[in-house]
Amino acid sequence: MTDFSKTRALFDLPDGVIYLDGNSLGALPTAVPARVAHMIAAEWGKELIRGWNSAGWMTMPRRVGDRVGKLIGAPPGTVVMGDTLSIKVYQALAAAIALNPGRRVILSDSGNFPSDLYMAQGLIRTLGGALELKVSDPEAIEGAIDQTIAVLMLTEVDYRTGRLHDMAALTRKAHEAGALTVWDLAHSAGALPVDVLAADADFAVGCTYKYLNGGPGAPAFIYVAPRHSDAAAPALSGWMGHEAPFAFDLDYRAGHGIERMRVGTPPILALAALDAALDVWEGVSLQDVRKASIALSEFFIREVERRCLQLVLASPRRPEQRGSQVSFRHPDGYAIMRAMIDRGVIGDFRAPDALRFGFTPLYLGEEDVRRAVEIMADVINNRRWDKDDYRRKELVT
Ligand SMILES: *Cc1c(COP(=O)(O)O)cnc(C)c1O
Numbered sequence: 001m002t003d004f005s006k007t008r009a010l011f012d013l014p015d016g017v018i019y020l021d022g023n024s025l026g027a028l029p030t031a032v033p034a035r036v037a038h039m040i041a042a043e044w045g046k047e048l049i050r051g052w053n054s055a056g057w058m059t060m061p062r063r064v065g066d067r068v069g070k071l072i073g074a075p076p077g078t079v080v081m082g083d084t085l086s087i088k089v090y091q092a093l094a095a096a097i098a099l100n101p102g103r104r105v106i107l108s109d110s111g112n113f114p115s116d117l118y119m120a121q122g123l124i125r126t127l128g129g130a131l132e133l134k135v136s137d138p139e140a141i142e143g144a145i146d147q148t149i150a151v152l153m154l155t156e157v158d159y160r161t162g163r164l165h166d167m168a169a170l171t172r173k174a175h176e177a178g179a180l181t182v183w184d185l186a187h188s189a190g191a192l193p194v195d196v197l198a199a200d201a202d203f204a205v206g207c208t209y210k211y212l213n214g215g216p217g218a219p220a221f222i223y224v225a226p227r228h229s230d231a232a233a234p235a236l237s238g239w240m241g242h243e244a245p246f247a248f249d250l251d252y253r254a255g256h257g258i259e260r261m262r263v264g265t266p267p268i269l270a271l272a273a274l275d276a277a278l279d280v281w282e283g284v285s286l287q288d289v290r291k292a293s294i295a296l297s298e299f300f301i302r303e304v305e306r307r308c309l310q311l312v313l314a315s316p317r318r319p320e321q322r323g324s325q326v327s328f329r330h331p332d333g334y335a336i337m338r339a340m341i342d343r344g345v346i347g348d349f350r351a352p353d354a355l356r357f358g359f360t361p362l363y364l365g366e367e368d369v370r371r372a373v374e375i376m377a378d379v380i381n382n383r384r385w386d387k388d389d390y391r392r393k394e395l396v397t
Contacts, residue, residue, distance in 0.1 A: 002288035004361055010280045011213075011363040018372045020347040023187060023325045023358025026213030026277070035276035036269060044268075051268075060275070061266045065221060065258070067278045068212065071286065072185060072204065073195030074223045080258045081274070082266050085186060085207040085220040087236070089153075090119045091261055092203035092222055094235030096151040096180040097123075097131065099202075099228060103150035103179070104131045111138040111158035116184055120153060123235075138163060142173060149179040156194070157187035157323030160350050162315045164192075164323050168199040175200065186210060189221075191293070191324035191360075193286040196223055203228070211324070211360065214274035222261045229257040238263035280362060292361035294319040297326045300357065300369050304328060307377040314354050327354045332385060334397065336376075339385035345372045349397045 012030045013019055019027055043055040052058045065079035072079075082088075093106065106120050117135065124131045136144040138158065145152060152174040156165050171181045180202040188194050190211030196204045204223040208214035224232055234254055239245045240262040243253040254260040298319055304311055311328040330336055330353060337349040347357040359369075379385055 002284045002292075004288075004292060004365070007280055007284060007362040008365070013363060016344045018345045018368045018375075019364065020345065020357040020359070020372060022213075022360035022363070023191070023210055023323075023356070024348050025209055025216060026190075026211060026360070027363055028215070029213055029277045029280050031276045031279055032215065032273050036273050039269060039272040057266070057268045060268060060271045061219075061262055062258070064219075064271055064275050064278070067275070067281075068189065068206075068208065068221045069223065071194070071212070071281060072189055072206070072223065073193075073197050073199075074204070075197060075226070078226060078229065078258055079221050079223045080261050081208075081219045081221050081271060082240075082262055082264075083220055084217070085184070085205060086115045086119050087263070088205040088220045088222045088261075089116050089182070089184065090123055091234065091236055091263075092182045092205050092224075093120055093151060093153055094123055095224070095228070095232035096153075096182050096203055097127075098233045098235075099231065100150040100178075100180050103148060105148045106131060106133045106151050106153055107136065107141070107144055107149045107179070108133065108153045109136050109138045109141050111160065111163060112153070112155050113159050113184070113186065116153065116155060138165070141165070142170060145170070145173050145177050145179065147177055149174065149177060151180050151182055153182040153184075155184035155186060157191065157325070159187060160314070160354055160356070161327050162187075162322045162325040164316075164321055167194075167201065171199050171201055187323050187325070190281075190286075190289075192290045196225075201225065203232075208274050208277075211358075212274070213277040213280065215270065215277070217270065218274050218277075219267055219270050222258075224258055224261060226257075229260075232260065234260045236263045240264055240266070284362070289361055290324075293324040293359045296359040296361060296364060296366065296369055297322065297324070299366060300326055300359070300373065303370065303373040304376065307373055308380045310380055311355070324360065325356060325358045327356045329353045330355060330380075332391075334393065335385040335387070335390035336379060337397075338390040339379045339387075340376055342390075343375050343379065345375045351397070 069079035185206035
């Protein structure tokens with residue numbers, strides 16, 4: 001059994017804040033500042049360029065990748081860190097397309113995060129426009145898988161509503177139709193049990209600044225199924241993915257296995273922060289996290305529906321159909337969220353009208369949720385949000 005009172009002590013949250021946005025930016029693990037300070041002073045400061053060997057910087061994308069791999073059911077040597085998630089989506093999609101020549105349709109859904117769709121659109125333009133992106137309704141996705149599909153590219157958990165796709169079933173369906181799959185685990189990794197190997201995913205990608213608490217802009221990950229790892233052609237053929245970067249050959253030769261998904265110099269400061277953040281998962285069972293997250297979100301929905309009658313649930317009602325977040329709709333959702341944040345309850349807002357709340361049992365308990373709903377009810381029922389200042393949109397919502 002995971003002891004959540006112990007995991008909570010591993011995080012540094014400001015007093016007076018109830019943090020319901022770990023689905024967007026995870027909280028700061030207490031161990032991170034010292035680890036990053038050590039990396040800067042003792043490794044960068046003292047080792048200088050030698051650090052690439054003596055401090056193991058060069059192998060860090062693989063070592064940290066293996067730690068992330070454990071949380072998504074990926075065997076050692078199949079995950080590597082680097083770049084941002086948008087870049088990793090592009091790489092995975094380009095490699096999957098090349099592995100399925102003769103087909104020209106990429107299938108996704110309207111619940112996907114826009115950046116994933118934008119990257120697909122950009123890739124299609126780069127490839128000369130011979131491919132086509134089809135965007136289905138999330139509910140109709142299974143029926144849209146047919147013999148024309150080259151790649152099924154989906155995000156397992158919908159960023160807006162929290163709706164959870166059945167990764168194993170959709171992958172099976174895609175494979176039966178002769179398609180490959182690219183799964184985006186941005187809202188899954190660290191939020192619920194994921195098993196890319198059992199689901200037989202071809203490629204998977206994700207970020208580490210959400211439920212994995214790696215910090216703003218933390219490096220992304222990419223998983224390539226072992227059967228593809230020496231066949232996948234890297235679209236972004238940077239020197240760090242070369243078979244021998246320090247041979248400085250003029251021609252690119254793809255590195256072995258997952259190494260070829262590296263692009264350029266890895267972000268060592270950010271990897272050090274993430275590596276320290278991943279320590280909180282030692283002794284944590286994702287089954288326990290899932291159970292606790294469902295209990296918290298069920299309690300939240302019940303309390304909100306009892307006390308905030310103007311809000312409409314935007315997430316699936318059945319917990320097994322949700323990830324670890326809950327959204328409610330309200331036409332003045334943005335101003336409501338700003339007023340809540342002013343009172344210490346931090347969630348976020350997604351256009352046009354969704355108030356979004358993430359449940360992260362590692363550092364959130366039932367008492368926090370009870371208190372959050374109390375403040376929310378006060379803001380809504382007493383129209384405390386009804387101020388021009390709260391309606392003014394900030395750069396990031
Ligand atoms: C958060 C998120 C992103 C963000 O991509 P970045 O390149 O890290 O900015 C992309 N896709 C999905 C599905 C996300 O949830």
